[in-house]
Amino acid sequence: MRYDLTGRTILITGAARGIGAQLARQAAARGARVALVGLEPDLLRRLSTDLDGHWHECDVTDQQALDAAVASTVDRFGGIDVVVANAGIANLGTTAVGPVDALIRTVEVNLGGVIRTVSAALPHVTAARGHVLVVSSAAAFAAMPGMAAYSASKAGVEQFANVLRLETRQHGVTVGSAHPIWIDTDLVRDIRADLASFRRTLRRLPWPLSTVVPVERCAAALLHGIERRRRKVYVPRSLALVQALRPVVSSGPADALVTRLGGRTLVSQMEDEVRRLGRSFGRTSVGE
Numbered sequence: 001m002r003y004d005l006t007g008r009t010i011l012i013t014g015a016a017r018g019i020g021a022q023l024a025r026q027a028a029a030r031g032a033r034v035a036l037v038g039l040e041p042d043l044l045r046r047l048s049t050d051l052d053g054h055w056h057e058c059d060v061t062d063q064q065a066l067d068a069a070v071a072s073t074v075d076r077f078g079g080i081d082v083v084v085a086n087a088g089i090a091n092l093g094t095t096a097v098g099p100v101d102a103l104i105r106t107v108e109v110n111l112g113g114v115i116r117t118v119s120a121a122l123p124h125v126t127a128a129r130g131h132v133l134v135v136s137s138a139a140a141f142a143a144m145p146g147m148a149a150y151s152a153s154k155a156g157v158e159q160f161a162n163v164l165r166l167e168t169r170q171h172g173v174t175v176g177s178a179h180p181i182w183i184d185t186d187l188v189r190d191i192r193a194d195l196a197s198f199r200r201t202l203r204r205l206p207w208p209l210s211t212v213v214p215v216e217r218c219a220a221a222l223l224h225g226i227e228r229r230r231r232k233v234y235v236p237r238s239l240a241l242v243q244a245l246r247p248v249v250s251s252g253p254a255d256a257l258v259t260r261l262g263g264r265t266l267v268s269q270m271e272d273e274v275r276r277l278g279r280s281f282g283r284t285s286v287g288e
Helices: 018-029 041-051 063-077 100-127 148-171 186-194 196-204 215-227 239-244 252-260 263-277
Strands: 009-013 033-038 054-057 082-085 131-135 174-180 232-235
Touching (some): 033 063, 041 054, 174 215, 196 263
Parallel strands (some): 131 174
16 A cells, blocks of 8 residues: 655655755655755755755754754654655775774764664654655675775664664554665765776676666655555665575675675775875765
């Protein structure tokens, strides 16, 4: 049965651009009332005006700010039916090269931010017997050099959703985790522009891990998952097969295959590129 979004309130973090902004547009087109949370007030204000929504500037690692964002949404719309914990960042480089603060910040935003967002909104979502969607990644079950903190955080997001689903089911709340591959957003475009090693790796990855998906298609898949209250959303859907083969993907032979495809050379190249860049995040990353 379809979960009708007409008149329902959806709070989305990381809503200023990328997946969050596109999801807000598509949800509003379905008749939902959208609350936009993020760190870029000018973008949030313009999008909110276009969608007749609500916006609140907020760092998802700041619990007081998140609580205020939730409270202001409830004041405006009377409650929250769906929360989408989407805000995320990706540090550049390996564990050896990346400053530890950048590694930890990635985990704090991607995992800590999800936990804080859901915790702030959950009483209202529970009252509405609504839906929680947390944005994990294909990186939760497919490892690649240069993504240690990102992959760890996204694996944690998936397990957080798995446990939350069991904890809230008795209250009529449904919980889903989304697992996108490379989405054509500023985050991915920044990495492609900064690192030739990433561009080279992307060309060598097997299907479907080499797929770059338009952001509109990703948002549509997430929206469909919300409307069907799905426990898992894969973008593209073929990633479900990769997750089903997780023991193979994370096996010793798979490690050897990555190495044979040029893993050692690519890691060295990536580390050199990041050293030359002199920064740990993409050009459009905020709040890092």
